[in-house]
Amino acid sequence: MAASPETPVYVEALIFLGAAVVAVPLFRKLRLGSILGYLAAGLVIGPFGLGLFSDSASVMHIAELGVVLFLFIIGLELNLTRLWAMRRDIFVLGTGQVILTGLLTMLYPLLVAHRPWQAALIAGLGLALSSTALVMQLLNERGEVQSAHGQKAFAILLLQDLAIVPLLALVALLSPVDSTGGDPVWIAAAKMLGAVAVVVLTGRYLLSPFFRVLASAGAHEVMTAAALLVVIAAATLMTYVGLSSALGAFLAGVLLAESTYRHELEADLEPFRGLLLGLFFISVGMTVDVSAIVSHWALLLGAVVTLTFIKTSVVYGLMRLLRNPHDVAIRTALLLPQGGEFGFVLFSTAVAAGVMHQEQATLLVVLVTLSMALTPVIAALAPRFVRKSAAPERKEDFRDARGSVLIIGFGRFGQIVSQLLLAEGVDVTTIDIDVEMIEAAERFGFKVYYGDGTRLDVLRAAGAERARLICVCVERQESATRILELCRTSFPLAEVYVRAYDRGHALELIQRGAHFQLRETFESAIAFGRAALVGMGLPPERVAEVEEDIRQRDRDRFALQQQGQDVVAVSRDKLYTRPAPRPEPFIPPQRQSVTLNPAPAAEAPKDDGTKP
Incomplete structure (x- = not known):
């Protein structure tokens, strides 16, 4: 890795x-x-800079x-629910x-x-792939x-x-070299599906009990080691069958998103993630061949402009075609050039x-590195292309926040909640992320802090x-779900009341x-509904009975769904799907039915003195 094979490891670490x-x-x-700082550091210490390291590939592997x-x-x-909700963007927008x-x-x-x-x-399809590490770090x-x-x-x-798998298969298909010594396609596909199944089943049924046993032992460093073990094992398994190592780690993370140990794992791995991701960008900077840039500057300049x-x-056009707002489309497009x-x-x-040929691959690597270096600058231009600039972010001072009740969100719902609490003199702290709403609330005398x-x-x-x-x-x-998780994990002494979107969200x-x-x-x-019944002329006591019946049915149905019973089966017995049956009299009624629009009196049928 270093210029001198005798260089001690700690000296290499010192340089990085x-x-x-x-x-x-x-x-x-x-x-x-x-x-950009990491990329510049890699360029300086790499083989094309000061030459402190001669092999950037081995550094990149780590x-x-x-x-x-x-x-x-x-x-x-x-979590799996949110991932399923994103399926249209993943498979339609991503594939396109x-x-x-x-x-x-x-x-x-x-x-x-x-x-x-x-x-x-292959060059075009390879350049179509953007940098997950770079973009997510920018967003983070x-x-x-x-x-x-x-x-x-x-x-x-x-x-x-996910596309890297079929692209590698396409390389093998286009190769003039005989590659029949590899596994048949169906065996390779079976290996990949089997590896995914192993990761999914392990994450679903084994990881939570595994971490529960380790947590009961009370050794914090073992939890950290176990988290690293899970990530590296999933990545290694995926690499072994020809899939992306990052995909395996991502699947393991999704399957642990529902775990009670999620925030602990995130906190344990954050220092490793930050340092190693920085090392990755340094290793990318080490691949920049300055001599290749000088020799082919016109070709590379045209390629960078064309690629961007x-x-x-393409990203902007596809997103607008799928009815995404202009602001979202342009910000997304400028993140992925x-x-x-x-x-x-x-x-x-x-x-x-x-x-x-190797020469072309070298130029493509330089092109990728240059495009990565320019991305932060390009992404910073997004506010200039949006129709309406985002509301200015406020730097909030929470020194006066001393409320015994914390209200998160001061929209229509939160405003009404705050009125009841303030009416009884409860000391309330309110935060919201909408700057315009906060300024409007201040005009009415409310103190709402800016905060996510x-x-x-x-x-x-x-x-x-x-x-x-x-x-x-x-x-x-x-x-709402994210805030609840943070509060239950970090503030266990506080009770948490949450506004639910619908029945499924309430159960969650x-x-x-x-x-x-x-x-x-x-x-x-x-x-x-109560007002509608009153408007229909029902007596108040009957309206109260109907309301309590509906509430009780809802409570019973909700309780059964909490026990995991089938939604359709539960709803069939607890919901009114047609008018409730009424008892039929033994003797026919001695009056005629009443119509909502009676005929004029002159056209009303005369009573002939007979009974119906």
Whole structure:
């Protein structure tokens, strides 16, 4: 790895840490971001800089563990329900992006650089893959992972990680080298499906009991070691069968997202993730061949411009076609103009298979690295292209936040909740993330602090540790669930009341430990129905009986669903699906039915004196 094989390991570590400690703060001070700092540090200490290290590939093999840990932590932030909800973005938007970008990008090496169509196709498809590590790190630094454009970008990146498998198969198909010695396609596919099944079943049934046993032992360092073991084992298994190591770590994280040990695992792995991800970007910087840039600067400049234009145009066009707002589409497109780390794998495989020459692969690696270096600058341009700039972020001072009740979310729901509490003189602290709403509330004399309730540091600053009661009144159910998890894990002494979106969300909140939940439209719908019955002329006592009957049926149905009973079977007995049967009299009624629109008196039938 180092220029001298006798160099001790601690000296190598000293060089890496020293380069990062100097470069990253400097670049952040210049508002260029930490990623560019890592890339610059790698360029300086690499074989094309000071030459302190001669082999960047071996460094990258170790540094890729940072990407693996990063994907595991991202998986912890999701769960299978949210992943299923993203299926349209993953498979439609992601697949369209890879195919269209690959076919358009291949025209540059085919027509400008005059490469064979096989090499141009692999180059185009490889450049269609963006950098998961780079984009997610950018989103993480800006606190935009859970934003709309952050979720869209993540869905595309996830499909790209999956796409590396068929792309490697395509390289083998285009290779002029005889590769019949490998496994048949059906055996390779069976191995991949088997590996995924092993990860899924292990994560579903074994990991939670495994961590429960370790937690009962009380050894914190063992929990950290176990978390690393799970991540590395899943990544190794996926690599062995030809899949992405990051995919295995991501699956393990998703399957542990429902675990009670999720936040503990995230906190344990965060230091390793940060250091190793920084090492990954340093190793990418070490691959920058300055002499290749100087020799082919015109070709590379045109390639960077072309790649950026094609990728941003394709992502923006597809997102608008799928009816995404302009702001979300442009922010997502400007996050994904770069090549990615999986391109390194694809290009080296193509060289080994004889699909492209080493010279072309070298230029492609330089192109990917340059595009990665330019991405933070390009992404920073997003506010200039949106129709309406986002509301300015406020720096809030929570020193006066001393309420015994913390209300998170001051929309329509939270405002009414606060009125009841304030009417009784309860000391309330309220936070919200909508700057315009906060300013409007201040005009009415309310003190609402600016803060994102899904962030643990904001909750602490707002006094969640001192609060007797935490009222989660936000609109988005994902945010409400996230806040509940943070509060139950970090503030166990406080009771947590949560606004539920619907029945399914209410059941989920109870499973996650909410002390009280209420569906946001339930009470208003009951009141509306009660008024409707009164308007129909029913006596008040009968209206009260009907209301209590409906409430009791709902309670019974909810209790049965909590026990895991079938929704349809439960609903069949507890819901009115047709008018309730009325007792039929033995003697026919001695009056005629009443119509809502009686005929005029002149046209009314005359009474002939007979009984019906």
